[in-house]
Amino acid sequence: MAKGNKLTSRAENYSEWYNEIVKKADLAENSEVRGCMVIKPYGYAIWERMQRTLDDMFKETGHVNAYFPLFIPKSFLSKEADHVEGFAKECAVVTHYRLKNDPDGKGVVVDPEAKLEEELIVRPTSETIIWSTYRNWIQSYRDLPILVNQWANVVRWELRTRMFLRTAEFLWQEGHTAHATKEEAVEESIKMLNVYAEFAEKTMAVPVVKGAKSERERFAGALDTYTIEGLMQDGKALQCGTSHFLGQNFAKAFDVKFANQNNQEEYVWATSWGVSTRLMGALIMTHSDDSGLVLPPALAPHQVVMIPIYRKDEERALVMEKMNEIATSLKAAGIRVKIDDDDTKRAGWKFAEWELKGVPVRLALGPRDLENGKIEVARRDTQTKEVVDITDHFDQTIKELLDNVQEGIYEKALKFREDNTRKVDTWEEFTAALEDDIPGFLLAHWDGTTETEEKIQNESKATIRCIPMDGEEEDGKCVYSGKPSKRRVLFAKAY
RNA sequence: CGGGAUGUAGCUCAGUCCGGUUAGAGUACACGUCUGGGGGGCGUGGGGCCGGCAGUUCGAAUCUGCCCAUCCCGACCA
Incomplete structure (x- = not known):
């Protein structure tokens, strides 16, 4: 690559900048199949670290993994009316099970003889197939709770797609739990929202707002949807994870009952919760800069290059002898180290390349340093570097530096969000704020009706991201209708 | 599904209006060489069914028709 190979700047064209990072940092590329992407090894390595951390958190909260089929009988989807409403328009349907040679000799065609009696839907989510299965697993209160998670791919036939943010096929985890009581199910859905928030903030260093979705924005088939919302650098919100209290909707649709301690039959209470490869998009758009990706040390495949x-x-x-020695001690301290000793690339080229790929810390060692007992330490997030002594406790120095980076990028992102979260009280302020270069989060009163919500969206393009959990009660007037309101809700333009 | 555009080297594109040498550039790739502390310089080389089919013509990347594919804007998107 040559000098001219700079990223488009964020100021110049934010979405172009995003696309270029995804491609040039080797995270993913478009596939031959429209709307689908190939996640490349470097991008997948980051996803694997997310998976591992989340999976541990799920296990710690008592969940186990299982796997349910990719295909769902079409009839299942229509058993829960709201649910089918939500997904019908974006389902891929399997109608045949066989190909045959084209009679005209041009490749293969679908064999019309091999039509499926009941068509199969490629799962857009798995509630239906899972609840039809749970029916057989649950008879008594003693069978509850069921706390199952699955890591899977799902397909939602999106017309407009964007790398990681919205693709026709994506990877995610979906937790599906069954409980004897409403209280326990509600508690579960909030517990998992907290798990997501902790993961986002501690591991991804992405600050999020926890809250409940409005009726209009909630999951089809849920009684309550909880969400974590992040604010991206262009001032748009990104939904980073959702947790749903499903009530007894799916239990009723699939007739899942249990005998309680008094031998009375009751419908089971349900939750589901998920995060997806969309988190990769959140990661990119929260921390990265015009030089490329910036990764939190907790997720970086290589913490030090x-x-x-x-x-x-x-x-x-x-140089290599000394470098291997240092690498060994860093690895012993639990740090993920990559030595880039590729002799076909020049040092300057590697600097730029690893910067683009977001490696938190770079160490450069040359003959000059060797003479002086020093090493150059460069920090990706602040783009600063200094030449330091190689001390006996160098591994601890680096460990602390990595902790500082993790903390630093979180604080920076948090400050950005705080600087771009505004309370607005009039419709003029509201619409004016959305015209800014960084529209950001708007805290405003809302009268609680879907009608008003729709009008606000149609006229301003902003949606209610959530009703924040930590919001305080406050008397006010709806920013649109002027009707009384008890609390502010979070508005933003969203991905 | 409506509107607009584009298909030429792995990638980004020029050439097409106005048909006429052997189809070009940058980049990537290969080899050599000088290099090496921020995406190096010089030299050499390989790489093309010009989206497909059918016309017009002595002659088509270029003109005409049809088809295919992709992209952008809208509509749609818990």
Whole structure:
């Protein structure tokens, strides 16, 4: 790659900047199938770290993993009326099970003889197939709760797609739990929302607002949907994860009952919750800059990249010896280290490349440093570097530096969100705020009706992201209708 | 599904209006060489069914028709 290979800046064209990061940082690329993407090894490595951390958190909260089929009988989808309403328009349908050679000799065609009696839907989510299964698993209160998660792919036939943010097929996890009481199910749905929020903030360093969705925005088939909402650098909101209290809707649709301690039959209470590869988009759009990706150390496949500098083979040998020694001690301290000793690339090229890929810390070591007992330490998030002594506790120095980076990018993102969260009280303020370069989060009163919500969306393009959980009661007037309101809700333009 | 555009090297594109040498550039790739502490310089080389089919013509990347594909804007998108 040549000098001209700079990213489009965020100011110039934000969505172009995003697309270029995804491609040039080797995260993913478009596939031959419209709307689908290939997640490349570097991008997948980040996703794997997300999976591992989340999976541990799920296990710690008592969940186990299982796997349910990709295909769902068409009839299942129509058993819960709201649910089918929500998904019908974006389902891929399997109608046949066989191909045959084209009689005209041009490749293969669908064999019309092989039509399925009942068509199969490629899962857009798995509530239906799971609840039809739970029916057989549950007879007594002693069978409850069921706390199951699955890691899977799902398909939603989207017309407009964007890498990681909205693709026709995506990877996610979906937790599906069954409980004896309403209280327990509600508690579960909030517990998992908290797990998501903790993951977002501690591991991804993405600050999020926890809240409940309005009726209009909630999951089809849920009584309550809870969400974590992040604010991206362009001032638009991104829904990062959702947790649903499903009530008894699916239990009734699939006739899942249990005998309570008094031997009375009751419908089971349900939750479901999920996060997807969309989190990759949140990660990119929260921290990255015009030089490329910025990764939190907790998720970076390589936390430290080491680049040797040398001219002659003798120099190379000396530098590599010292570098391996340092790498060994860093690895022993639990740090993920990559030595980039590729002799076909130049040092400057590697600097730019690893910056683009967001590696939190870069160490460069050359003959000059070797003489002085020093090493160059560069920090990705602040783009600063300094030459420091190689001390006995160098591994601890780096460990602390990584912690600082993790903390630093979170604080920076939090400050950005705070700077771009505004209370507005009039419709003029509301619409004016949305015209800004960074529209941001708007806290405003709302009269609680779907009609008003729709009008606000149609006239301003902003939607209610959530009714924040930590919001305080406050008397006010709806920013649109002027009717009384008890609390502010969070509005934003959203992805 | 409506509106607009584009298909030429792995990628980004010029050439098409006005038909006429062997179809070009940048980048990527390969080799050599000088290099090497922020995406290096020089040299050499490989790589093309010009989206497909059918016309017009002595001659088509270029003109005509049809088809296919993709992209953008809208509509739609818990």
